[in-house]
Amino acid sequence: xxxxxxxxxxxGGDRKAQAKGIRQAHGLHNxxxxxxxxxxxxxxxxxxxxxxxxxxxxxxIMWAGGPAMPSPGDPQAEPTIGKAINGGYDLLEAKCNRxxxxxxxPLRGLTHPAETPIWKLEAALYCLPCSEGRHYSxxxxxxxxxxxxxxxxxxxxxxxxx
Ligand SMILES: [Zn+2]
Numbered sequence: 001x002x003x004x005x006x007x008x009x010x011x012g013g014d015r016k017a018q019a020k021g022i023r024q025a026h027g028l029h030n031x032x033x034x035x036x037x038x039x040x041x042x043x044x045x046x047x048x049x050x051x052x053x054x055x056x057x058x059x060x061i062m063w064a065g066g067p068a069m070p071s072p073g074d075p076q077a078e079p080t081i082g083k084a085i086n087g088g089y090d091l092l093e094a095k096c097n098r099x100x101x102x103x104x105x106p107l108r109g110l111t112h113p114a115e116t117p118i119w120k121l122e123a124a125l126y127c128l129p130c131s132e133g134r135h136y137s138x139x140x141x142x143x144x145x146x147x148x149x150x151x152x153x154x155x156x157x158x159x160x161x162x
Pocket of ligand 1: 099100131140
């Protein structure tokens with residue numbers, strides 16, 4: 001049953017009270033909405049910080065020799081593509097098992113779902129220089145070194161002055 005709307009003619013005083021109530025409701029909306037935006041952006045910053053820390057934790061374990069993949073029931077950092085990008089670590093560093101050539105894989109360019117753990121990408125890694133002209137099954141494997149990001153050039157080329 002839909003609610004019945006009864007329009008009762010309001011007296012002047014009631015109209016004023018109603019207008020005041022509506023203004024207060026708008027004011028309440030504005031201040032609460034502004035607060036929700038602030039809280040949400042602070043929460044998003046916290047999530048980014050947690051994602052960055054998880055990438056750094058995983059990098060530490062990778063530097064120490066792994067394992068890249070957590071064993072069942074063992075708490076271990078397991079950054080996903082989405083977390084790595086959100087945490088600012090948007091490049092995967094990989095090294096060829098044969099020639100030691102290091103490549104950077106831009107995570108944003110991958111078509112994998114964002115929830116794919118980074119360690120799962122290792123199965124698809126291969127060295128480009130060593131695999132040129134080879135059949136898919138004969139490609140030279142590469143292994144994950146860790147997550148990284150593009151650092152700004154510490155000494156950007158200065159414009160020549162005369
Ligand atoms: Zn190679």
